[in-house]
Amino acid sequence: SYVLTQPPSVSVAPGQTARITCGGNNIGSKSVHWYQQKPGQAPVLVVYDDSDRPSGIPERFSGSNSGNTATLTISRVEAGDEADYYCQVWDSSSDHRWVFGGGTKLTVL
Amino acid sequence: EVQLLESGGGLVQPGGSLRLSCAASGFTFSSYAMSWVRQAPGKGLEWVSAISGSGGSTYYADSVKGRFTISRDNSKNTLYLQMNSLRAEDTAVYYCAKVAIVATIEDVAFDIWGQGTMVTVSS
Numbered sequence: 596s597y598v599l600t601q602p603p604s605v606s607v608a609p610g611q612t613a614r615i616t617c618g619g620n621n622i623g624s625k626s627v628h629w630y631q632q633k634p635g636q637a638p639v640l641v642v643y644d645d646s647d648r649p650s651g652i653p654e655r656f657s658g659s660n661s662g663n664t665a666t667l668t669i670s671r672v673e674a675g676d677e678a679d680y681y682c683q684v685w686d687s688s689s690d691h692r693w694v695f696g697g698g699t700k701l702t703v704l
Numbered sequence: 705e706v707q708l709l710e711s712g713g714g715l716v717q718p719g720g721s722l723r724l725s726c727a728a729s730g731f732t733f734s735s736y737a738m739s740w741v742r743q744a745p746g747k748g749l750e751w752v753s754a755i756s757g758s759g760g761s762t763y764y765a766d767s768v769k770g771r772f773t774i775s776r777d778n779s780k781n782t783l784y785l786q787m788n789s790l791r792a793e794d795t796a797v798y799y800c801a802k803v804a805i806v807a808t809i810e811d812v813a814f815d816i817w818g819q820g821t822m823v824t825v826s827s
Contacts, residue, residue, distance in 0.1 A: 628813035630749070638741075643815070685811035692751060692763060698749070
């Protein structure tokens, strides 16, 4: 089955740029979606199809995807961005399923 | 406003059964595939199951195949997850989620999530 690998944690100071990676075999050929989850809350879609933003998501959130790595970039990080972030893809190679990465805890210092 | 509201969680003994419901509002329910995603305490997200808008296509994670059944009643705008032969490792918050694109079940993001319902499997 397809595996997505994320760093367990990323730390960044307010106002700086956070980059959260999601590694997978030839992930650049897939559409990657990103979710933000704050403690005790449901996940929220922040980037879909590699780099598109749902309405209401700040432009500070952006995404890219190439080769074996997809990246969620959060510019001008704010304290309110502290959360867990998960990447997701559709795996058509094995019995059709969605796959989530293990999640990355973003800490705003 | 688009909303999803899960119910039916609770404490159940190993080997027992439980049926979760997800009431949808604010969108044309029958036009969208729906999914269940779970999260064990302190762990990450795990996709569980999905169903097409008509209910004619269903997908399951290997971890629940043969034990869980997803279904929907479009006349009631409600999604269900029948869980049988429950195990301790099924303990999790269960979220229902709507896919982002009409009439699509594959290769699509989940744009709306419910608040989740907790299922605890323990003796």
